[in-house]
Amino acid sequence: MLKVENLTKDYGSVRAVDDLSFDVEPGRVTGFLGPNGAGKSTTMRMMLGLDRPTSGRATIDGHPYAELENPLRQVGALLDARWVHPNRSARSHLRWLAVSNGLPVGRVDEVLEMVGLTSVAKKRAGGFSLGMSQRLGLAGAMLGDPHTLMFDEPVNGLDPEGIVWIRNFMRQLAREGRTVLVSSHLLTEMSLTADHLVVIGQGRLITSCSVGEFTASARTTVRVRTPEPQRLHDALVTAGLAPRPEADAQGRPVVAIDDVTTDRVGDVAGDAGIRLHELAAHTASLEEAFMAITAGSVQYQGGTTATPYAGPPVAAPPHSATPLAGPPVAGPPFAGPPPSASIPHPIPQQPPQAGSPQTPSAPFDGGPR
Numbered sequence: 001m002l003k004v005e006n007l008t009k010d011y012g013s014v015r016a017v018d019d020l021s022f023d024v025e026p027g028r029v030t031g032f033l034g035p036n037g038a039g040k041s042t043t044m045r046m047m048l049g050l051d052r053p054t055s056g057r058a059t060i061d062g063h064p065y066a067e068l069e070n071p072l073r074q075v076g077a078l079l080d081a082r083w084v085h086p087n088r089s090a091r092s093h094l095r096w097l098a099v100s101n102g103l104p105v106g107r108v109d110e111v112l113e114m115v116g117l118t119s120v121a122k123k124r125a126g127g128f129s130l131g132m133s134q135r136l137g138l139a140g141a142m143l144g145d146p147h148t149l150m151f152d153e154p155v156n157g158l159d160p161e162g163i164v165w166i167r168n169f170m171r172q173l174a175r176e177g178r179t180v181l182v183s184s185h186l187l188t189e190m191s192l193t194a195d196h197l198v199v200i201g202q203g204r205l206i207t208s209c210s211v212g213e214f215t216a217s218a219r220t221t222v223r224v225r226t227p228e229p230q231r232l233h234d235a236l237v238t239a240g241l242a243p244r245p246e247a248d249a250q251g252r253p254v255v256a257i258d259d260v261t262t263d264r265v266g267d268v269a270g271d272a273g274i275r276l277h278e279l280a281a282h283t284a285s286l287e288e289a290f291m292a293i294t295a296g297s298v299q300y301q302g303g304t305t306a307t308p309y310a311g312p313p314v315a316a317p318p319h320s321a322t323p324l325a326g327p328p329v330a331g332p333p334f335a336g337p338p339p340s341a342s343i344p345h346p347i348p349q350q351p352p353q354a355g356s357p358q359t360p361s362a363p364f365d366g367g368p369r
C-alpha cells in the first residue's frame with residue numbers, strides 16, 4: 001500500500017504539491033489524474049525518494065522509499081522510458097540494471113519475455129520506437145518482481161495497439177494483487193484502465209473515488225428552447241428550479257436547468273401554457289466532467305467558464321479545490337444568452353517552463369542506489 005500524507009513541495013515560490021493526502025490500495029489500478037502541471041510527477045518523485053518534500057511524507061508499505069531494504073524488490077517505476085544508454089542492447093541494459101541492484105541475472109530473460117521483447121533483446125535500445133522503449137522500461141520496473149508499481153504517463157505518444165497492450169499489462173499486475181499507480185492527464189484512457197481515481201489540480205486533492213462513482217456523478221442538464229424564454233424562466237423559478245440563460249450552437253436563446261428531468265421541465269412549461277421548440281437532457285461525458293471538475297485548477301486557463309458540474313464525492317472538505325454545485329438557487333431574470341455557450345474548453349497544454357523537469361533525469365527504476 002502507498003500512503004501520501006500531507007505532502008507539500010515548494011520550488012521557490014511555486015507550490016507544486018499542496019498538502020496532498022491519499023492512499024493507493026493493492027489489487028487494483030489507481031489512476032493518478034490531473035491536468036498538465038497538476039503535480040503528478042512531483043508527487044511520484046517524492047514517493048520514490050527522488051525529491052525531498054517540503055513537508056509531509058510518502059510511504060511504501062509503511063516506510064519511506066529511502067528506508068526500504070531492497071527497493072527494487074519492493075517498488076518498480078517507469079518515469080521516463082527514454083532513460084537508457086542508446087548503444088546498449090535491451091538485454092545488456094537489463095543485465096546491467098540487475099547486476100548493479102543485486103538482482104538475479106536470470107530474471108532478465110523472464111522480464112523480456114513478459115513484455116514481448118525477446119526477439120529484439122540483442123538490438124540497440126537507442127533504435128527502439130517509443131512503444132518498445134516503454135516495454136523496456138516496464139521490463140526494468142519488473143526486474144525485482146516488486147509488489148508496488150508506479151508508472152508516469154506510460155501511454156503518452158503510443159499508438160492504439162501499444163495503449164491497449166500497456167492497459168492490459170497494468171490490469172494484469174493489479175489482478176496479481178500488486179499495488180499499481182499510474183499517472184495520466186487523459187480521463188478517458190484512465191476510465192478504461194483504472195479501478196480507482198485520485199484526481200489532483202494545482203497540487204491539491206480534488207477527489208479520490210472509484211471510476212464508477214466518478215461516472216455516476218456526471219451532471220445532467222436539461223436545455224429548453226422556447227420562443228418565450230423569460231416566461232419559462234419565471235415559471236421555473238416559481239416552481240423552485242434554478243434556470244440560467246444559455247445559447248445553442250446557432251446562437252439561439254436556451255434555458256438550461258441542472259439536475260432535473262425533462263418530464264418536470266415539460267410539466268412546468270405545460271402548466272404555464274408556454275410553447276416549447278426543443279427539450280433535451282444532456283449528461284456530461286466523462287471528459288467533460290473531468291474538465292469541469294479540474295477547470296479551476298488548470299494552470300493556463302482558456303477564455304470561458306466550464307459547465308458547472310456536481311462533482312464526484314470529495315474525499316475531505318479541506319482538500320476540495322473545486323467549487324461544487326450547491327442546492328438550487330433562484331437565478332437572475334433571463335438576460336438573453338451569454339456571448340458564447342458554456343461548453344467546456346479542452347484543457348490547454350502547459351507551455352514548457354524553465355526549470356521544469358519535462359524528462360526526469362532519474363533512472364527509470366526510480367530508485368537511488
Ligand SMILES: Nc1ncnc2c1ncn2[C@@H]1O[C@H](COP(=O)(O)OP(=O)(O)OP(=O)(O)O)[C@@H](O)[C@H]1O
Binds near residue numbers: 036
Ligand atoms: N524542478 C522544478 N523546478 C521548478 N518548478 C517545478 C519543478 N518541477 C515541477 N515544477 C512545477 O511544479 C508544478 C507541477 O509539475 P509536475 O511536473 O509535477 O506536474 P504534472 O502533473 O506531472 O504535469 P505534466 O502532466 O505536465 O507532467 C508545475 O507548475 C511545474 O512547473
